[in-house]
Amino acid sequence: MKTNGNTAGSxxxxxxxxxxxxxAGVSTSTVSRVLDDRMPPSHSPTAQRVREVAAALGYRRNTFASSLRRGQTATIGVLVPRLSDTVMALMYEAVGRAAKRLGYFTMVATTGDDPAEVQDAAHSLLSRNVDGLIISSSRRHDPLPQQLREQHVPHALVLRTDGISPSSVGDDEAGGYLATRHLIDLGHTDIAVLSGPLFTSTATGRLAGARKALREAGIESNPDWIIETGFGTESGAEAGEKLFAASARPTAVFAANDNLALGVMAAAHRYSLTIGTDIALVGYNDIPLSQHLPIPLTSVRTSFDQIAATALDLMLATTDDPHPIRKALPTLIPRQSSGSHSSVGIRF
Structure with missing residues (x-):
């Protein structure tokens, strides 16, 4: 049996x-068939001998070349606004895990919140012959998904949706309702809502859920306490400053993501307000930091892995439904920040 003769430095x-x-003393087609990991493995003596020889020679299957022969590259492009955002980083990692299980490699591009940068990033990935796009940066009226539909480019929107393209999202309205209903059930009527940017479906959905819970409880919300924000910590701190500096301030805050909630915590500290006692606070997404804070954060949890796997299925599938939108149900995780010490999840 020949070996490849490699030595250190060669x-x-x-x-x-x-x-x-x-x-191995067999045909090339037999080797190709045996070593194709897309096929059910054969346990025949010939197949076992081929695998042993391949391992001894150091053979590695060239997935890229074989994919090109099929007109594919086994690569998926992923668009995110920024990887400094914990949620987007977690989402990208979840997409990467789901893609790997299907034999795909992921390539990420960051876009910021500028639609022109989103377009440029998408074109850059497509020029590298990715097999499709997973997009977590879309706005509700983003032109990119429409262009991809018209050009028949496989794609799926993740976390956010334009309401038309294949989308895998959390049920944001249900999550906003859960968060606000939790505060109402704890006895609060003076509730502020930090929505996030309303050009995203996540913000509009969570705000709609909050309004529904307030409406059902017969609570007329103070318009000064419904604040459109960005999704960053700085936006939460700025909104918290505005709320806590006013002569009449809320007793509870629903922040539409955990970064916003962290900003609210910082603002409360500057005003000598204790989270969980003076101010009840609920965040969203249940990022890993949430449960490890000095005052653990009550948050609405969505399953990034479930959402990512569904997005890959939608992007790769041929379906009779031209505009499928799949929603993952959220779970509320009560912790000390809302004045609740229970750790039992509450589902919608």
């Missing part, structure tokens, strides 16, 4: 299918 030699076939 140039790596690429072992071909033909070399494996010659060493």
């Amino acid at each position: 140039k790596h030699k690429v072992v071909t299918l033909r070399e494996v076939a010659e060493a």
Whole structure:
């Protein structure tokens, strides 16, 4: 049996299918079939011998080349606004895990919140022949998904949706309702809502859920306490300053993501207000930091892995439904920040 003869410092030699076939005494097509991990594994003596020879020679299947022969690259492009946002980083990692299970590699591009940058990033990824796009940066009226639909580019929106393209999202309205209903059930009627940017479906959905809970409870919300914000910590701190500096301030705050809630915590500290006692606070997404804060944060949890796996299925699937939108149900995780010490999740 031949070996590849590699030594430290020598140039790596690429072992071909033909070399494996010659060493194993079988045809090249047999080797290709045995080593194709997309096929059910064969346990015949010939297949076992081919795998042993391939391992001894150091053969590695060239997924890129075989994908090109099928007109694919086994690569998926992922668009996120920024990876400094914990939620977007977690979402990208979840997409990467889901893609790996299906034999795909992911390539990420950050876009900020500028639609022109989103367009440029999408075109850049498509020029690298990705097999499709997973997009977490879309606005409700973003032109990119429409262009992708018209050009028949496989794609799915994740976390956010334009209401038309294939989308895998959390049920944001249900989550906003859960968060606000929790505060109402704890006895609060003076509730502020920090919505996030209303050009996103996440913000509009969570605000709609909050308004529904307030309306059902017969609570007329103070318009000064419904604040459109960004999604960053700084936006939460700025909104918290505005709320806590006023002569009449709320007793509870629903922040439409955990970064906003962290900003509210910082503002409360500056005004000598204790979270969980003076101010009840609920966030959204249940990022890992939430439960490890000095005052653990009550938050609405969505399953990033479930959302990512569904997005990949939508992007890769051929379906009779031209505009499928899948929603994952959220769970409320009560902690000390809302004045609740229970750790039992509450589902919608």
